[in-house]
Amino acid sequence: MAYDVPVDKLPQDVHDRNKAIESLREELNAIDFYDQRMHVVVDEELKKIIAHNRDEEKEHAAMLIKWLRKNDPVFDKEFDEHDQV
Numbered sequence: 001m002a003y004d005v006p007v008d009k010l011p012q013d014v015h016d017r018n019k020a021i022e023s024l025r026e027e028l029n030a031i032d033f034y035d036q037r038m039h040v041v042v043d044e045e046l047k048k049i050i051a052h053n054r055d056e057e058k059e060h061a062a063m064l065i066k067w068l069r070k071n072d073p074v075f076d077k078e079f080d081e082h083d084q085v
């Protein structure tokens with residue numbers, strides 16, 4: 001996991017947010033890769049499997065965003081404000 005400062009200086013809540021953010025980054029990459037692959041595959045059965053897998057990664061990403069909102073008040077406020085638009 002990426003750290004910008006000495007790891008032992010960080011409190012546990014920062015470590016936890018780091019793990020959530022890193023996990024979210026991985027889920028978003030997976031969504032993008034599956035989306036690209038789904039559009040180039042010719043076999044219809046494989047296309048459906050890849051699309052299903054892509055959409056499951058979206059659920060995983062949403063779960064992580066929900067956790068980040070719960071554990072970062074500023075993140076939650078920003079989502080709230082942008083949900084209103």
Ligand SMILES: [Fe+2]
Pocket residue numbers: 027030056057060
């Ligand atoms: Fe996932």
